[in-house]
Amino acid sequence: MQNIAMNTENTKLNIRPIKFVLWLFIVASIMLFAAFTSSYIVRRAEGNWVEFEMPSMFMVSTVIIIASSLTMHWAYLSGKKLNFGSQKLGLWLTMLLGLAFLVCQYISWQQLVAEKVFFVGNPSGSFLYVISGLHGVHIFAGIAFLLAALIGVYRNIAQVKNVLRLELASIFWHFLDILWIYLYVFLLLNH
Template identity: 50%
Template sequence: MVANIDKNNTSGEQPLKYVLWLIIVSIIMMFMAFTSAYIVRREEGNWLEFDLPTTFMFGTAILVLSSITMQLAYNAAKKNSLNMVKIMLAATTVLGIAFLYSQLQAWGDLVQNNVYFGGADSNPAGSFLYVLTGVHGFHLITGLIFLFIVLISSLQYKVHSKNMLRIQLCTTYWHFLGGLWLYLYFFLQVNH
């Protein structure tokens, strides 16, 4: 399978794209279930409202910026600007890590405001917030692993206009994660 990726063999492209889209659809279904459960549970009572940490807003800006740098890396690969590919992939990686750090900071802010996960005395609104952001964070870690693999490939000059599959799949997944976060952020703003 890796040989097909490196040679950009079209017979290997379609199954990998199909698998990626199956993963994306599965993640969408999971988050739709989470947000539906959030709405249903909210209506049952025992739901204590609290302000969302402002750190989420900064994290959102970081993730949007990382999506821009990812797209710039993809565009550079199409134009064989190999140094720009490396720079933009490295920037996307740093921004992705910064986003995760901002999420940890937001969790710290929640704890300082006595919003905890789980437990008999906990606020279900807080538990849902931890689950939604934590599961998204897990998927972002998988995206960072994928991104790191593509970055290593770019350092080996394996990402260019004649070998676009890795960066194309990575770009699609990264944009999806950014879009998913925007959905979650606005969902929480409206329903919190």
């Protein structure tokens, strides 16, 4: 009986550091994007700022990432209910929507180039490329979390680890969703 209690306590202790590291990464990411958005406002006030149309695909990518949060939540709930078929489907859909988001970001960059807005030239374009590109890098990290969760389901890992992987993927993916909505609204209001 004491062995079971110690194993349960060890499992709890092993889970907390992983979540803590994830939350540290999220806080660091928030600080990074806060620095970029505040720099955007300060630099814009200095002048020499080229005005241009916001890429229309940003709106499409916003809808896609919101839909991906819904599929991620569905996968998470399915995993907790031991409905592994729905969990797999939800994770695959979330991953596909994440990839669709990245495609939309690429198309958005093509729209910017068509408007003669380049990475180098004017700070207004540079900020847009950096902010959306950095978020895209975070999406790649989110897809890695999704892959880890999918691999766990396909390998039939223990349910405690399955739920942990799902929870970590879910926390990070929802963070990415909220972050993009913030960035999109920020860019719309300050563009």
